[in-house]
Amino acid sequence: MSGSLHGKRALITGGHRGIGRAIAEAFTEAGAVVAIADIEGAEVAAKEIGCGAIGVACDVRSADSVAAAVQTTTASLGGLDVLVNNAGVEVIGPLHETSEADFDRLVSINVRGPWLVYKHAVPALIDGGGAIVNIASISGVVAFPLLGIYSATKAALIRLTEAMALELRDHRVRANAICPGFVNTEMVARTSDVFGDITGMSFEQMVTQGQGEMAAPADIAGLATYLASDTASFVNGTAIVVDGGMNLRRV
Numbered sequence: 001m002s003g004s005l006h007g008k009r010a011l012i013t014g015g016h017r018g019i020g021r022a023i024a025e026a027f028t029e030a031g032a033v034v035a036i037a038d039i040e041g042a043e044v045a046a047k048e049i050g051c052g053a054i055g056v057a058c059d060v061r062s063a064d065s066v067a068a069a070v071q072t073t074t075a076s077l078g079g080l081d082v083l084v085n086n087a088g089v090e091v092i093g094p095l096h097e098t099s100e101a102d103f104d105r106l107v108s109i110n111v112r113g114p115w116l117v118y119k120h121a122v123p124a125l126i127d128g129g130g131a132i133v134n135i136a137s138i139s140g141v142v143a144f145p146l147l148g149i150y151s152a153t154k155a156a157l158i159r160l161t162e163a164m165a166l167e168l169r170d171h172r173v174r175a176n177a178i179c180p181g182f183v184n185t186e187m188v189a190r191t192s193d194v195f196g197d198i199t200g201m202s203f204e205q206m207v208t209q210g211q212g213e214m215a216a217p218a219d220i221a222g223l224a225t226y227l228a229s230d231t232a233s234f235v236n237g238t239a240i241v242v243d244g245g246m247n248l249r250r251v
Contacts, residue, residue, distance in 0.1 A: 010228065016055075027224075035054050036049075060116060126173055215244065
């Protein structure tokens, strides 16, 4: 989608690796200038991407950190047209064995984090209209065993996305969510062995049965680029599943 984001200014949380990094690269190739916000590695990633990209330190759990990151982004880029809420974490295990600390950590990063970034970015977004892309998960649409708290946070993010879409529609700001299946990232790699140990089924077998093969981060980045572009000007309030059809099998 070369040129589809020409002149757009984008803030991408969790952008130094995985899906966030792929989105930053795709946006840049499409003509946008990007700010990568992450708790670590943001400046290195921005330097590697080039094309005017900047790196901003940001802990989405902290209102002060988020406010500073948004302020730095808008000052450096001259405004903001696209927000991608990608930062997120996982915990795998039965619901009754999940600790309160892990529960609170997931909620603070996966739900409160996107809300905080949105809250501070809205004034810049409504200044000229734009797009919000929230990275949720197929597990926010269909519950998965051992991912109960993660599933709950991603379901909450989808509901937040819908509210954002309704509340900002008159300001010409769209909000949509992407719900990936299993993507070849470090996060998925961390869970694969644990899943197999708990269930007795290999992670590879589950992926093959469910979605055929592992998705690549670029598969998600392509959709994010479309949703951020003016081509998607009438796409608003949706949660789009990208999982190779796994949700149809209800695995």
